[in-house]
Amino acid sequence: MLAFSLFAAPALAADTFEQTHPKVVKIYGAGGFSGMESYQSGIVISPDGYILTVFSYVLDTDYVTVGLSDGRELDARLIGADPRLEVAVLKIEAEGLPCFDLSKAVKLTAGSRVLAFSNLFGVALGDEPVSMQKGTVSIVTKLAARRGVFETPYRGPVYVIDAITNNPGAAGGALVDTDGCLAGILGKELHNSLNHTWLNYALPVEEIRKSVEEIEEGKFVAERDPEEARKPQRSLDPAALGIVLVPDVLERTPPYVDRVLPSSPAEKAGLQPDDLIILVGDRLIQSRRELVEEMEFVDYADPIELTVIRGRNLLKFTLQSTAGRDPTRGTQP
Numbered sequence: 490m491l492a493f494s495l496f497a498a499p500a501l502a503a504d505t506f507e508q509t510h511p512k513v514v515k516i517y518g519a520g521g522f523s524g525m526e527s528y529q530s531g532i533v534i535s536p537d538g539y540i541l542t543v544f545s546y547v548l549d550t551d552y553v554t555v556g557l558s559d560g561r562e563l564d565a566r567l568i569g570a571d572p573r574l575e576v577a578v579l580k581i582e583a584e585g586l587p588c589f590d591l592s593k594a595v596k597l598t599a600g601s602r603v604l605a606f607s608n609l610f611g612v613a614l615g616d617e618p619v620s621m622q623k624g625t626v627s628i629v630t631k632l633a634a635r636r637g638v639f640e641t642p643y644r645g646p647v648y649v650i651d652a653i654t655n656n657p658g659a660a661g662g663a664l665v666d667t668d669g670c671l672a673g674i675l676g677k678e679l680h681n682s683l684n685h686t687w688l689n690y691a692l693p694v695e696e697i698r699k700s701v702e703e704i705e706e707g708k709f710v711a712e713r714d715p716e717e718a719r720k721p722q723r724s725l726d727p728a729a730l731g732i733v734l735v736p737d738v739l740e741r742t743p744p745y746v747d748r749v750l751p752s753s754p755a756e757k758a759g760l761q762p763d764d765l766i767i768l769v770g771d772r773l774i775q776s777r778r779e780l781v782e783e784m785e786f787v788d789y790a791d792p793i794e795l796t797v798i799r800g801r802n803l804l805k806f807t808l809q810s811t812a813g814r815d816p817t818r819g820t821q822p
Contacts, residue, residue: 560616607662624652
């Protein structure tokens with residue numbers, strides 16, 4: 490099968506393609522429903538199999554497969570994600586992979602010529618190369634967009650590009666300059682809330698590099714270290730904080746707040762119905778079940794830090810059950 494390309498590449502772009510496409514992977518996971526494709530893109534960021542991609546529903550499964558440029562298909566596990574930037578890090582068992590070095594990423598300006606590499610439209614399942622698009626950076630601006638009815642949590646700088654990357658499967662792909670130097674990763678499908686147009690954009694590496702390093706160091710992780718897996722004698726639970734979650738009707742029901750009980754720690758802290766809980770401390774939460782399980786590792790009397798998405802805002806709250814309040818400070822149960 491021939492490589493899928495959106496233009497006839499000149500010699501320079503062809504050389505860049507040969508050195509770049511082995512560093513871009515195809516990711517397959519959850520999806521398959523109407524309007525929900527089961528694939529996206531990613532970039533290799535270490536020789537031993539760490540992969541940077543976007544944080545999306547495609548990763549919302551225990552069975553994620555990564556397709557490499559040499560045709561190998563390997564199982565991947567989610568190391569962690571930062572929902573505020575909508576980026577995630579996966580790990581596959583491999584060695585000696587060609588990769589991008591995030592510390593050597595370049596900055597772009599308006600007018601910069603760029604190439605976008607991705608698994609656009611699910612190019613193929615074998616060793617066929619990923620797609621490549623040619624374009625320029627139209628503008629470097631702050632993101633103001635929505636996905637459906639929801640505002641995006643990330644409001645920082647993006648590269649708006651004139652290549653049509655806002656298509657299924659492109660998210661998580663690489664944006665490089667004409668020399669093949671990484672500049673950013675392609676963002677998810679978004680609608681501009683200011684002028685009602687679809688956005689073709691990429692997140693600059695400089696905006697996400699610190700978060701990726703924190704994930705690799707253990708922050709925003711998706712799995713608990715077995716050495717830490719010790720539950721207190723009396724664990725915390727959402728009810729003790731006055732949080733009523735939405736019913737658990739799906740395999741991974743999102744941990745939305747359904748109701749907040751009057752005069753509860755949750756109400757006093759400021760939680761509201763429809764808040765989406767995404768972090769407990771630095772622990773990534775992907776479902777209602779994971780939230781309940783994570784709270785089981787918190788002592789009933791200890792404070793707990795919750796991070797939620799509310800509209801376009803990311804908010805952080807510290808809550809404590811009435812059993813953990815210090816009566817000498819005048820707090821009534």
